[in-house]
Amino acid sequence: MGKMRSSLSAAIPMTITLKSPEEIEKMRVAGRLAAEVLDYIGPFVKPGVTTAELDRLCHNHMVKTQACYPAPLHYSVGKHPPYPKSICTSLNHQVCHGIPNDRPIKKGDILNLDITTLKEGWHGDTSRMFIVGQEASILAKRLCVISHECLWRAIEQVRPGKRLGDIGAAIQRHAEKNGFSVVRDYCGHGIGRNFHEEPQVAHFGKRGEGDELLPGMTFTIEPMINAGKAAVSELPDGWTVITKDRSLSAQWEHTVVVTETGVDVLTLSVGMPPKPNF
Numbered sequence: 001m002g003k004m005r006s007s008l009s010a011a012i013p014m015t016i017t018l019k020s021p022e023e024i025e026k027m028r029v030a031g032r033l034a035a036e037v038l039d040y041i042g043p044f045v046k047p048g049v050t051t052a053e054l055d056r057l058c059h060n061h062m063v064k065t066q067a068c069y070p071a072p073l074h075y076s077v078g079k080h081p082p083y084p085k086s087i088c089t090s091l092n093h094q095v096c097h098g099i100p101n102d103r104p105i106k107k108g109d110i111l112n113l114d115i116t117t118l119k120e121g122w123h124g125d126t127s128r129m130f131i132v133g134q135e136a137s138i139l140a141k142r143l144c145v146i147s148h149e150c151l152w153r154a155i156e157q158v159r160p161g162k163r164l165g166d167i168g169a170a171i172q173r174h175a176e177k178n179g180f181s182v183v184r185d186y187c188g189h190g191i192g193r194n195f196h197e198e199p200q201v202a203h204f205g206k207r208g209e210g211d212e213l214l215p216g217m218t219f220t221i222e223p224m225i226n227a228g229k230a231a232v233s234e235l236p237d238g239w240t241v242i243t244k245d246r247s248l249s250a251q252w253e254h255t256v257v258v259t260e261t262g263v264d265v266l267t268l269s270v271g272m273p274p275k276p277n278f
């Protein structure tokens, strides 16, 4: 989430908090749990299942198995109504914040599952794309691959002394080089005790611009990449974001921390798709 220049900015703390090593270890736990929810749910993402069923399974896994709280549930920010479900499920031309429902997903659909855990006061936020039935159009598959590469190209930029603009520029360059567009209305975000806090992490921008990265900063990078134009609109449910031109959209998300020498990804798990070889 993180709607640029919106009511959300008013709701989030206006300073960037630097986390201590002990706090980072707690975020690593929350982050690993979020990633492990995605490992757990992967085998259930098959033709015929509904996103409401995926939500129910993830909810129970978080609450009963992991003893953590699904941070989206009843989350309320800005002008949005309280979020009604425990995960976000964004299908095909849905960009982000899709609300789980009772429609079965179909072979060839592409689905983003976005998980945010709250464990002992700390948040972890990660999302992945799933290809339903392991088969999709060449365009859909390429969009999933390129958006994953965008995320990792951005992560590679992170180290002390770099700037937020370096992150956005890396994503924008890779997406546009491949004929895709970057959603500009929603961004990554600082994260910690709050689900969303400073800074806003734009997925486009110019190298060398924006705030400097400092050790102890924790934020998400979560590029939303469209096969068509960048423009989006929000559905009347107050949450679901779709592409205006109804083109496919894909998103991947990790929570990261700036270390003394580089970056640590906090949302790691055994089943996570590995960093691509560029």
Ligand code: MF3
Pocket (backbone or CB within 6 Å): 001, 002, 071, 072, 073, 075, 076, 083, 087, 088, 097, 114, 115, 116, 125, 220, 222, 239, 253
């Ligand atoms: N997890 C989303 C993000 O990456 C935010 C979802 S807000 C919700 O920031 F309320 F829809 F869950």
Ligand code: CO
Pocket (backbone or CB within 6 Å): 001, 125, 188, 189, 220, 222, 253
């Ligand atoms: Co996020």
Ligand code: CO
Pocket (backbone or CB within 6 Å): 001, 114, 115, 116, 125, 126, 127, 222, 253
């Ligand atoms: Co998320």
